Amino acid sequence: MVKKILVTGANGYIGTILCNKLLRKGFEVIGWDTDYFKDITIGRYKNKYYSKRTDIRDKIKKLNGIDCIIHLAALSNDPMGALNEKLTLDINYKATITLAKKAKKMGVKRFIFSSSCSVYGIAKENLVNENSPINPLTAYAKSKVLVETELKKLRDDNFCVCLLRNATVYGFSPRFRNDLVVNNLVTSAIAFEEIRILSDGSPWRPLVDIQDLSEIISKFITLDSKAINGEIFNVGFDESNYRIKDIVKYVKKYLPSCKIIYTGEHGKDSRSYRVDFSKIKKILPKLIQKWPLEKSIHHLIKKLNQNFTKKDFDDGKFIRLTHLQNLMKVGKLNKDLYWI
Ligand SMILES: NC(=O)c1ccc[n+]([C@@H]2O[C@H](COP(=O)([O-])OP(=O)(O)OC[C@H]3O[C@@H](n4cnc5c(N)ncnc54)[C@H](O)[C@@H]3O)[C@@H](O)[C@H]2O)c1
Numbered sequence: 001m002v003k004k005i006l007v008t009g010a011n012g013y014i015g016t017i018l019c020n021k022l023l024r025k026g027f028e029v030i031g032w033d034t035d036y037f038k039d040i041t042i043g044r045y046k047n048k049y050y051s052k053r054t055d056i057r058d059k060i061k062k063l064n065g066i067d068c069i070i071h072l073a074a075l076s077n078d079p080m081g082a083l084n085e086k087l088t089l090d091i092n093y094k095a096t097i098t099l100a101k102k103a104k105k106m107g108v109k110r111f112i113f114s115s116s117c118s119v120y121g122i123a124k125e126n127l128v129n130e131n132s133p134i135n136p137l138t139a140y141a142k143s144k145v146l147v148e149t150e151l152k153k154l155r156d157d158n159f160c161v162c163l164l165r166n167a168t169v170y171g172f173s174p175r176f177r178n179d180l181v182v183n184n185l186v187t188s189a190i191a192f193e194e195i196r197i198l199s200d201g202s203p204w205r206p207l208v209d210i211q212d213l214s215e216i217i218s219k220f221i222t223l224d225s226k227a228i229n230g231e232i233f234n235v236g237f238d239e240s241n242y243r244i245k246d247i248v249k250y251v252k253k254y255l256p257s258c259k260i261i262y263t264g265e266h267g268k269d270s271r272s273y274r275v276d277f278s279k280i281k282k283i284l285p286k287l288i289q290k291w292p293l294e295k296s297i298h299h300l301i302k303k304l305n306q307n308f309t310k311k312d313f314d315d316g317k318f319i320r321l322t323h324l325q326n327l328m329k330v331g332k333l334n335k336d337l338y339w340i
Pocket of ligand 1: 008009011012014032033035036037038054055056057071072074075077091114115165167168169170320
């Protein structure tokens with residue numbers, strides 16, 4: 001029986017929600033994180049799960065007794081890849097594969113990897129599925145493809161690898177991120193009573209709520225290995241493709257005084273694509289979307305309304321890249337993103 005789960009990136013935006021969910025489901029949770037964002041929280045927050053400061057690039061010692069690894073640790077988006085491509089490859093790709101190999105050697109049974117729909121890049125097809133051509137355009141997206149390819153080679157009857165291409169996530173987490181499209185539109189409306197849309201609002205984006213995503217990840221811990229080993233799954237729901245103007249419509253509904261400004265500076269955005277989520281639906285037929293976009297935006301506004309200021313927005317402390325740059329500027333992190 002699966003009992004002990006190691007979650008890397010446990011003290012990030014998704015990890016914080018996921019680890020709490022796993023605890024509630026009765027799993028024993030061990031978190032590893034280098035803690036770049038541990039103290040960047042909305043209001044006061046304290047982990048209920050055990051977590052140990054660990055950089056996945058360091059020599060890995062103990063994996064005894066771990067049944068499953070959920071691997072979230074990464075420099076987590078395109079702009080962070082631009083900070084330093086080599087670091088993105090070192091953390092997101094090399095350290096990930098070293099960890100997976102060690103896990104396999106030490107008898108860990110399952111490795112669940114958090115990939116991203118960004119591997120599709122500027123999709124040529126209108127509706128992309130797991131067999132569509134990939135077109136990774138950034139160091140971040142390339143690192144995800146490299147890991148997917150290497151992990152597939154590691155799978156065998158005793159080591160199950162799950163490759164989850166998550167849609168872009170939205171929703172409240174105590175370790176909030178403001179560099180994600182929905183979250184950013186909500187906070188700009190709260191802080192400035194203004195939503196600035198750089199395109200004409202028509203592009204489609206695949207999105208998924210943080211609670212729904214965590215639920216899905218948790219289901220992959222116990223799914224029959226034969227059905228998922230080495231398989232790629234787009235993670236989201238059929239209803240998960242939204243136009244930017246739909247996101248804005250819901251924000252405006254709950255913050256009616258905010259102004260919507262179409263700057264049009266990106267013209268007609270060519271990055272419009274939709275993702276097909278039918279494969280994951282087949283493997284999890286009973287799964288329902290509990291947090292559709294409107295409900296989650298309403299919840300996010302209630303959570304942030306008294307708590308998110310203009311200063312929070314302008315400081316960029318909830319923007320992953322800005323926070324790392326600030327930690328380097330004040331001498332807390334060195335250029336290789338190791339704590340000093
Ligand atoms: N948030 C999204 O929209 C989204 C979408 C698709 C995929 N993902 C993937 O999901 C995962 C988690 O994303 P998130 O939104 O929670 O990002 P996040 O930046 O909030 O969390 C990533 C965590 O990894 C940790 N980390 C970074 N480098 C590390 C290292 N060398 N050793 C140990 N820990 C390290 C960070 O401290 C952070 O807590 C990432 O792999 C990301 O690429 C996220």
